[in-house]
Amino acid sequence: MKIGLRHIRYFLVLAEDLNFRRASEHLHISQPALTRTIQHLEAELQVTLFDRSQNFVRLTDAGRAFREGGQRVLNGVEATIDLTRRVSIGEAGALRVGYTDFAIADALPELLKQFHQRHPGITVRPHHGVTAAQLQQLRDDKLDIGFVTGPVRQPGFRSRVVQTDRPICIVPEGHRLASRASVELADLADEDFVHGPTEAWAHFYDYLFPHCRKAGFQPRIVQEAFNSVGILGLVSCGMGITILTESIYDFATGGLVPLPISDIDDVMVTEAVWASENLRLPTQHFVDFLEQSDSHRLQGAQRLK
Incomplete structure (x- = not known):
């Protein structure tokens, strides 16, 4: 079946206007081109989408069904295009975050809350795990960020202290x-x-x-x-x-x-840990967020002096 998005888009405009002349003007194409496209669509579907006469154009029952489904298809394609573009710049996607008991009991909830406020398109997927398990998952590319008991001084990782505990x-x-x-x-x-x-x-x-x-x-x-x-x-x-x-x-x-x-x-420290190279864009956004958070805390401490 040779039906493309152009067929669906032309059909939806005509279904809205119910007038070939106005619809072709809205689409910036000739009226005969619109007519041929609708005829091709009906031939491929083997249904009649519009009742036509000299005085009116109206949707058939099949046309109304195709309008509902066609609108969902077009909306889905537009949403996919938007999501693809946002993923390409790191403003959508998923961030896989590991955490220990100590992290979830203190710094992590507020950090994730603030990060979500800045990057609402990135879905955070938390996973509980002890430090050793998280480090292995980072090596296996099953986590993007780990919140672990530090200090971590292993090759291939970078880290930043996010909380201290007595x-x-x-x-x-x-x-x-x-x-x-x-x-x-x-x-x-x-x-x-x-x-x-x-x-x-x-x-x-x-x-x-x-x-x-x-x-x-x-x-x-x-x-x-x-x-x-x-x-x-x-x-x-x-x-x-x-x-x-x-x-x-x-x-x-x-x-x-x-x-x-x-x-x-x-004190005992909890560190955020991530791979030192080839970061996915959501991970880089989170690392940048941690660095900015550290800078803000330092500025606040200086103002209190």
């Missing part, structure tokens, strides 16, 4: 330390710990375990849960204590007591 000890209510205003790491040496699986939480342990070894012990992990919600749930059941971050505790339910750790001075 570690805190979390104990169940009624625990022997629950009444304390704070603890030192050495106070926790004989405690049972609840944490994530060693391989999955390796980047967090790279931060925590050196501090514990400096205090003279290795945490005795007796229960494991895949994510922070599960860890907090097991702690509230009295299975042990844990060390997480202040931002995570903000989402904790009852039955838990947070304790600052007085002898840990440095």
